[in-house]
Amino acid sequence: MNPYDLLIAPFAEFDFMRRALVGVIALGLGAGPVGVLMMLRRMSLAGDAMAHAILPGAAVGFLAAGLNLWAMTVGGLVAGFAVALGAGAIARATQMKEDAALAAFYLISLALGVLLVSLRGSNVDLLHVLFGTVLALDDATLLLIVSISSLSLMVLAVLWRPLVLESVDPGFLRSVSAAGAPTHLVFLALVVLNLVGGFHALGTLLAVGLMMLPAATARFWARDLTGMVVLSVLTACASGVVGLLVSYHAGVPSGPAIILVAGGAYALSVLIGPVGGLLLRLVPRRHLEA
Amino acid sequence: MNLLTFRDLTLGYDRHPAVHHLGGAVADGDLLAVCGPNGAGKSTLLKAIAGVLSPLSGAILGALPRRDIAYLPQAAELDRSFPIDVYDLVAMGLWRRTGLFGGVSRADRTRIADAIAAVGLAGFEARPIGTLSGGQMQRALFARLLLQDARLILLDEPFTAVDAGTSADLLALIQRWHSEGRTVVAVLHDMDLVRHHFPRTLLLAREEVAWCDTREALTPENLSRARRMCEAWDERAEACAAPKFHGTGVAA
Numbered sequence: 001m002n003p004y005d006l007l008i009a010p011f012a013e014f015d016f017m018r019r020a021l022v023g024v025i026a027l028g029l030g031a032g033p034v035g036v037l038m039m040l041r042r043m044s045l046a047g048d049a050m051a052h053a054i055l056p057g058a059a060v061g062f063l064a065a066g067l068n069l070w071a072m073t074v075g076g077l078v079a080g081f082a083v084a085l086g087a088g089a090i091a092r093a094t095q096m097k098e099d100a101a102l103a104a105f106y107l108i109s110l111a112l113g114v115l116l117v118s119l120r121g122s123n124v125d126l127l128h129v130l131f132g133t134v135l136a137l138d139d140a141t142l143l144l145i146v147s148i149s150s151l152s153l154m155v156l157a158v159l160w161r162p163l164v165l166e167s168v169d170p171g172f173l174r175s176v177s178a179a180g181a182p183t184h185l186v187f188l189a190l191v192v193l194n195l196v197g198g199f200h201a202l203g204t205l206l207a208v209g210l211m212m213l214p215a216a217t218a219r220f221w222a223r224d225l226t227g228m229v230v231l232s233v234l235t236a237c238a239s240g241v242v243g244l245l246v247s248y249h250a251g252v253p254s255g256p257a258i259i260l261v262a263g264g265a266y267a268l269s270v271l272i273g274p275v276g277g278l279l280l281r282l283v284p285r286r287h288l289e290a
Numbered sequence: 291m292n293l294l295t296f297r298d299l300t301l302g303y304d305r306h307p308a309v310h311h312l313g314g315a316v317a318d319g320d321l322l323a324v325c326g327p328n329g330a331g332k333s334t335l336l337k338a339i340a341g342v343l344s345p346l347s348g349a350i351l352g353a354l355p356r357r358d359i360a361y362l363p364q365a366a367e368l369d370r371s372f373p374i375d376v377y378d379l380v381a382m383g384l385w386r387r388t389g390l391f392g393g394v395s396r397a398d399r400t401r402i403a404d405a406i407a408a409v410g411l412a413g414f415e416a417r418p419i420g421t422l423s424g425g426q427m428q429r430a431l432f433a434r435l436l437l438q439d440a441r442l443i444l445l446d447e448p449f450t451a452v453d454a455g456t457s458a459d460l461l462a463l464i465q466r467w468h469s470e471g472r473t474v475v476a477v478l479h480d481m482d483l484v485r486h487h488f489p490r491t492l493l494l495a496r497e498e499v500a501w502c503d504t505r506e507a508l509t510p511e512n513l514s515r516a517r518r519m520c521e522a523w524d525e526r527a528e529a530c531a532a533p534k535f536h537g538t539g540v541a542a
C-alpha cells in the first residue's frame with residue numbers, strides 16, 4: 001500500500017471522511033486550549049462530569065424531537081450549565097466539596113440520561129448518543145461544530161489574560177478586580193460549548209477525551225503555557241486524523257479509534273516526554289554544577 | 291487625615307466573630323503593625339480591608355477602590371505548579387494600568403524590569419515560578435506589589451518562613467513605600483522587628499487591646515492580656531446582645 005492510499009485516498013474518495021476530517025480538526029482547535037486550562041485548573045475530572053451531565057439534556061431533546069440536532073444541542077447546553085453551576089453552588093453553599101458534588105451530579109445525570117433515551121429510542125439511538133457519529137456529520141452539525149470552535153478561539157483570545165490570572169492566582173485577581181467570577185463563568189460556558197460540539201461527533205462518554213488527553217500529552221513536552229496550548233491543539237487534530245485513518249483501514253468504530261490514538265500519544269508521552277517523563281527519571285544522570 | 295475608619299466593626303465566619311466591635315482609624319501614610327496571638331483576627335481584619343470579606347456588622351468607612359489596594363495574603367492561593375515564569379507573575383502587578391485588555395508598553399517593560407531588579411531577582415525572569423525557593427517567591431510577590439503602585443498596601447505575615455537576608459531586603463521596600471507616603475498595614479509576629487521598624491501598632495485579640503505608638507502598645511501587660519483574651523471561643527455562644535462601643539485607637 002503506497003502513502004497515497006494510506007493517507008490521502010480515504011479522504012479524497014469519500015465525502016463522509018472529508019466531513020469527519022473537518023469535524024475533528026475543528027474540535028481539536030477548540031478543545032485543545034480549553035483542555036489545557038482545564039488541566040491546569042485541576043478540573044480534568046470536572047470536565048468528565050460535565051460531559052456526562054450533557055446526556056440527560058440531550059436525551060430530553062431526543063424525546064421531544066428524535067435525533068434532531070438543535071433539540072439535542074439546546075438540551076445538552078442547558079443540562080451542562082445546570083450541572084456546572086449547580087455543583088459550584090452546592091460547594092459554596094454547603095460543607096460539600098465541589099468534586100463530591102460533581103460526582104453526585106454526574107451519576108444522577110448519566111442514569112437519568114440512559115433512562116430517558118431508552119424510554120423512546122432503541123439501543124442504536126443510545127449508542128449514538130453515548131458514542132457519537134463522527135462519520136455521519138451532516139452540514140448543520142458540521143456548521144455547529146465549526147462555529148463553536150471559532151467562537152471558543154475568539155473568546156479565548158479576548159479573555160486570555162484574566163483566564164490565566166484566575167488560574168494562577170485567583171486570590172490576586174479577586175483583590176484587584178471584579179473580573180474573576182464572570183471570567184470563571186465564561187470559561188465554564190466554553191467548556192460546556194466544546195463538550196456539546198464534541199458530543200455530536202464523539203458522544204457524551206468520549207467528548208471529553210479530545211479535550212483532556214491532548215492537554216495531558218502536551219504537559220510532558222512543554223514547560224510554558226504557550227507551548228502547551230500549541231502542542232495540545234496539534235495533538236488533538238493529529239489524533240483526529242490518525243484515528244479516522246485507523247478506523248477506515250482497520251474497520252473499527254471511529255470515535256473510540258480517535259480517543260485511543262490520543263490515549264496512545266499520552267501513554268508514549270508519559271514514557272518518553274522530556275518534561276517529567278518516566279524514562280528521563282529512570283536514567284541516572286549526573287547532577288548539575290548549579 | 292484618616293484613610294480608613296473602622297466603626298464598631300465585627301468580622302467573622304458563620305456568625306462567630308473573629309474581630310469583635312473594633313473601632314479606630316488608620317491615618318493616611320501610616321506604617322502600622324497588627325500584632326496579636328493566633329486566632330486574634332489579624333488576617334480577618336486584613337481581608338475585610340482588602341474587600342474580600344464583608345463585615346458581620348459595623349462598617350469600614352472611606353474604603354478605597356480595589357485598584358488602590360495591594361494585598362498580599364498569608365497563604366496566597368497562588369498555584370505554584372502553573373507554568374508561568376517570574377516575569378509574567380510580576381507583570382500581573384500592572385493590572386491597574388492594563389486592566390483586562392490593555393497592552394504592555396515599553397515603559398511598562400522597564401517598570402517590570404526595575405521591580406524585578408529592586409527585589410534582587412534580576413536574572414530570574416524566565417524561571418518558572420515552581421522552581422523558586424520560598425524566599426525568592428516572596429521577593430517575586432513583593433515585586434508584583436511594587437508594580438501595583440497602590441495607596442494602601444496590606445501584608446499578611448510577609449516574613450514568615452523567610453530568612454534574615456530576605457526579610458531585611460523586603461523590609462527596606464516597606465520603608466521605601468512608607469517614605470513615598472503610602473499607607474502600609476502589616477500583620478507581624480516578630481515583636482523585635484515591629485519595635486524597630488513600625489511606629490504604630492494595633493494589638494488585637496479579637497477586640498482591641500491597644501492601638502497607639504508601638505512602644506506603648508507592646509508592653510508585657512498588654513501582650514499577656516492579649517493572650518488571655520484570645521482563648522475564649524464558644525461553639526454554643528449566645529447571640530451578642532448590645533453593641534458595645536470601646537476602643538479609641540483613633541490616630542492623630
